[in-house]
Amino acid sequence: MGATAMAASGPGTGRFDQPRSGFAPESVTLTPSSPEEAGLDPRPIRDAERQLRAWTASDAVEGHPLYSGGAGILVHNGMIVGRFAAGGAVRFDRDGRALPANRQVPVRDNTIFDMASVTKLFTSIAVMQLVERGAVQLSSPVARYLPAFGANGKGSVTVEQLLTHTSGLPATVNLWEDYPDRRSRIGAVLSIEPETEPGSEYTYSDLNLITLGELVGRVTGKPLDRVVREGITQPLGMRDTGFNPPPSKLPRIAATEFQTEPDRGMIRGVVHDENAWALDGVAGHAGIFSTVRDMAVLAQALLNGGVYDGARILSEDSVRAMIRNHNEEFPGDAHGLGFELNERWYMGGLSSPVTAGHTGYAGTSFVIDPMSRSAAILLTNRVHPTREWGSVNPAREIWATGLSRALAVRPKAGRDSWFSGLGNDGTATLTTRSLGARNRDVTAEFNAFVDTETTDTLVLESTTNGSNWGTVPMSVRGPGAPTEPVRELRGSGHRSWWTVRAQIPPGENVTLRWRFTTDGNYTGRGVHIDGIRVSDGSRVILDAERRPETINAQGFVLRTR
Missing domain, CATH: 3.40.710.10 (DD-peptidase/beta-lactamase superfamily)
Incomplete structure (x- = not known):
């Protein structure tokens, strides 16, 4: 093998639900x-x-x-x-x-x-190669390597601040129109005055990376294109x-x-x-x-x-x-x-x-x-x-x-789980049958895998008349889970199942509903719900894992992964 x-x-x-730590083995290469x-x-x-x-x-x-x-x-x-x-x-x-x-x-x-x-990534890698060699320090002022950059109050701006866009430099300047040649254009970049105090806020700026490209050239004595070719693209066979x-x-x-x-x-x-x-x-x-x-x-x-x-x-x-x-x-x-x-x-x-x-x-x-x-x-x-034809952000996101x-999210209980991968501006629900008249709190327990943007939420709701729904507080356990009771589940990056428990107030004809709603932008991996179980004291009154037909699904489907 x-x-x-x-x-x-x-x-x-x-697997999506088994996040890896560390790096892949050095021997891994691309294979069709x-x-x-x-x-x-x-x-x-x-x-x-x-x-x-x-x-x-x-x-x-x-x-x-x-x-x-x-x-x-x-x-x-x-x-x-x-x-x-x-x-x-x-x-x-x-x-x-x-x-x-x-x-x-x-x-x-x-x-x-x-x-x-x-291109900014290639320049950043070239800078980090110099850091590894000890030729550049991230915490050092840029002016240490490019003295002209120290003009107009930039003497304390560090290499790291250029890499993280916290230098205070403006987003860009019109070099091609306002300056006659390459020398004057680079001079304009190096001498520009900050718009904000360095380190005080984030402003994405082309000037940060133009400056770093010049820093690479000054420290190595080679133009940036040669540094990138010799240090990155040639070794990698690009x-x-x-x-x-x-x-x-x-x-x-x-x-x-x-x-x-x-x-x-x-x-x-x-x-x-x-x-x-x-x-x-x-x-x-x-x-x-x-x-x-x-x-x-x-x-x-x-x-x-x-x-x-x-x-x-x-x-x-x-x-x-x-x-x-x-x-x-x-x-x-x-x-x-x-x-x-x-x-x-x-x-x-x-x-x-x-x-x-x-x-x-x-x-x-x-x-x-x-x-x-x-x-x-x-x-x-x-x-x-x-x-003027517009943005390709939808294509970037969909890809x-x-x-x-x-990538799979394996069910937490049994062979399948309820999954919704809604697109933008959608709602999906799982609704129980009526639980009948309850004269005391009942307990709902379920597992949830939630990977959404912060404005796309999963809620648990209850009703006693089929029309007026109220959200139910939930206690959640698991990696990345909220530490206090919440009325909405949201989040990404943890890639783990959560265990959720909620107390449902008493009433006539109690019905529960899980509702997942997305806004107009940026959906994630989606939501899985599994192991739904409702108990009245020690008596189980609904077990959707054993009897999925007790759940009415709209926008959710049973999936094995």
């Missing part, structure tokens, strides 16, 4: 597979693939595609369990009209996409990843936007981001091009703790530091060193406090989930031919959530 197969057969394989071979449910993955293809249709949204074309890859335990490629790498003219068929170029598995801000791709690769590169300001025409093979373009295509915040396969290699290297196929680019400690939240004082803005954390809007059901990744403005997303040793990568050219729902 090969190394990858041995790793795939270990504890927790194919199928969901079934990986122990996954193929249906959510196939559904996601179909939806992503459908969104490339010419009339998918408001008379145009959600994105011109895209490619995606899903990885679990080193096994490639999902892939899709659809739509056009080159498809439209400047006005959004479809090109003649002989001038269109379809997206294929090896299509090269502009990664946009996903042959189609880099800045300023050569003309020989143009036939495989997806077009992006038709730009009139600046006057660049239809952009293809050159970075879309205007500031990166003004910096000759090499900048710390944008400029990398890549393929889904290459990005999957990087993902697996990180899941392995910084090593892939014998090539180590980071230590385990460095990877661990990069995906740990350094912004706990800024709730809602969790951030590692370069990596975003726990962002449900594109990480979907894979979200957790250690789920890490990044997106790119051109339509890309990169997600790694160490707790299930999985990755979801989606590359699109959503700005082709115009950025990651498809993988999460393919």
Whole structure:
């Protein structure tokens, strides 16, 4: 049995409810597979693939595609369990009209996409490599390595604050229009005045990573593109990843936007981001091009703790530091060193406090989930031919959530559990038959697996007349469970079953209802309810595990996983 197969057969394989700790074995490499071979449910993955293809249709949204074309890859335990490629790498003219068929170029598995801000991860890795060598310290002022950066009150800003976007720098400046050449543009970035006191708040800023790209160059004596090539892409065998791709690769590169300001025409093979373009295509915040396969290699290297196929680019400690939240004082803005954390809007059901990744403005997303040793990568050219066609966030979320729902949540009691994987703006219910007249409190007990965003909730309700429902306080036990009685269950990242107990007030014709409700955005892995049991003193009056027909399900289904 090969190394990858041995790793795939270990504890927790194919499971969402058995979160893993630590990294995957160093020997794990990417292997073509199928969901079934990986122990996954193929249906959510196939559904996601179909939806992503459908969104490339010419009339998918408001008379145009959600994105011109895209490619995606899903990885679990080193096994490639999902892939899709659809739509056009080159498809439209400047006005959004479809090109003649002989001038269109379809997206294929090896299509090269502009990664946009996903470039920030490569720059961050390059910085961490310098930290490992002792050439840079995270706690040191940036001005120690780039003296010009100390201007205008930035003398205390640290390397770590740039990586975590807590430097106080503004989000961006218009380098391409306001400054004449690369030297003056970099000078403008280094001399800029902070908008807020360094360390006082979170502001996502391209300038942080442009600065770090310059820091890497100053410390190594090499340009950033060479540092990335020699330290990351070459060791990992990422042959189609880099800045300023050569003309020989143009036939495989997806077009992006038709730009009139600046006057660049239809952009293809050159970075879309205007500031990166003004910096000759090499900048710390944008400029990398890549393929889904290459990005999957990087993902697996990180899941392995910084090593892939014998090539180590980071230590385990460095990877661990990069995906740990350094912004706990800024709730809602969790951030590692370069990596975003726990962002449900594109990480979907894979979200957790250690789920890490990044997106790119051109339509890309990169997600790694160490707790299930999985990755979801989606590359699109959503700005082709115009950025005005909208956001690909629904596609990003569905791709990651498809993988999460393919991973099993095994029933807590018996052979199946009630499952609801509602989409947005939905309600699902489980309702008991009438429990009759009760002259004292009855006890309801059940198990719940809840993976939702904070605004999607599961409640237990009771009624005595069938129309006026009241929520019932619940006491909950289990990893990540609330410590005080609550009237709503919500949460993500714990990936564990909870044991729930509630006291139901007495009354005539008491009926119970479990209600799961989602809002307009960002659903998670979903909700499982199992082992429903209601007792009146020592007497069991409802046991849904033995008699599921006593439950009326709307939006819930019995599932074995």
